[in-house]
Amino acid sequence: DAGITQSPRHKVTETGTPVTLRCHQTENHRYMYWYRQDPGHGLRLIHYSYGVKDTDKGEVSDGYSVSRSKTEDFLLTLESATSSQTSVYFCAISPAGAGNEQFFGPGTRLTVL
């Protein structure tokens, strides 16, 4: 998986609790992305980062925040998890913009009860 790890790989939590997912890369790529994947929707962009402390919203950013304090780490936080945020979350990295090949992590399966 191209030097990308995600943690945790699986998580079950309750509605209303905060959750943080971590993406770690060893490739020194500039761009990092968070996606969610749901049946019938395909991959949808939540947030992305184009450098340390530089982030922007994707198409489904409501209820999510991100932070990137180091090149290698990109954190996704659900401030107060809801059942609609039950999904598989993928992190991706790219040396340049989104039009370049993205390398995806193994995914995190999150269940919000």
Added chain:
Amino acid sequence: KNQVEQSPQSLIILEGKNCTLQCNYTVSPFSNLRWYKQDTGRGPVSLTIMTFSENTKSNGRYTATLDADTKQSSLHITASQLSDSASYICVVNMNRDDKIIFGKGTRLHILP
């Protein structure tokens, strides 16, 4: 509206047979189109990229085609193997605002 539509949604074929997956897009302006393969429980992996000027590109048993005039792409798999069972995702790069559009994918099942 910028969209990427893939067909069929799912496909079942016997091992050794060929198949073709379709991707139609309405994205503009167009920069490139990429096919990803996603095995169950894993992240997508790029198979091939097609730019505006390319009509055909092969990667082993995978051959992608692009018709930029009709805004259609196809992914042909020759002599399918059990390991080809996966989802195949078509992704179009808009060449504007660093934006890409994902298709919902085709789920391919290869039966022995």
